[in-house]
Amino acid sequence: MGRAPCCDKAAVKKGPWSPEEDAMLKNYIEEHGTGGNWIALPHTIGLKRCGKSCRLRWLNYLRPNIKHGDFTPEEDSIICSLYISIGSRWSIIAAQLPGRTDNDVKNYWNTKLKKRLLGRRKDRDAHHRQGAGAATSQTSAENTNDAGERALSASAMERIQLCMHLQELQNPLGAAHHNPVVWPGCSRAATLSNSSFNSNSSTVTVAEQAGRSSSMNGHLMGAQLEGGAAMDGGLGSPSSAENSNVISMEAELEELLYGEGSGSGKAGAVDGGVQHGDVDWWSYDNQVKSPVGCWDFTPETTNAVFQDYTSVYDI
DNA sequence: AAAGAACGCAACCGCGGTATT
């Protein structure tokens, strides 16, 4: 038995909101509140809109104190850091940015930040494929790579790349993959109240929030470690069995990230990890002054952000 | 100046979680 539709699709208007509709909704909610029932609200007002649509319009546009326009470097920093930590949990990330909505943050990440940070990945991939193609024809290793790309969500891949970069900044010789930010199950849960990212009104337990959803959308753990090795959102250090799985996972990730025979996973890494392979795929433009110049803040700032997270996760 | 491509944003869709009956 399927779920009943929340509204009569044929009877509701779709598409952009008119100023009149905005005014009706805004006036009513400011005067009466939502009444705790978004589905009934449009009928009450006389709007030919779906209740969900009204809710979205209110939350993303009409609500007081909504901030529109450019994001500040501080906001960029928070978004990047939280994305690394918890992935595409936009509502949680937006909660740390007063006046920003999850939709705003999501759009900003997808259209600006992601491109800025990962824009060079295509180049790297193209370069990698070209090299592999020159050595052999379609190898099984390459096929494995492709399968891995499918298995790992884009979100997970991005987080891995970002974390490796940040860790290499902090410790160029260290194992970038031993990062509880990427492997949240490896460390104890901690709250953002210890970090610089807690809002005035709410303290978000990132690990809890991240583990709350059984689906773990876009999360590496959910995608790759289901079964015996699954690490369930942070309940202590992994067992030795888990460790061995993590190690094999790391090997797999190295394979995915750097290709066959990458060894330590640092193949081609130079100058504090700016480059992987032959492409400085973290750089945004040619005027990069620091390895993270694309973020418009200094390596010190970046390290501070990372330090926040290492402390949050009690490394 | 025109056409096509790329971009950015608002809105929609579908699903999972949770409260209620």
Added chain:
DNA sequence: GAATACCGCGGTTGCGTTCTT
């Protein structure tokens, strides 16, 4: 405990705008 209804979230789409050729 099961069925139902609603809420909230993340992913995706559609379309207007801007940029490039």
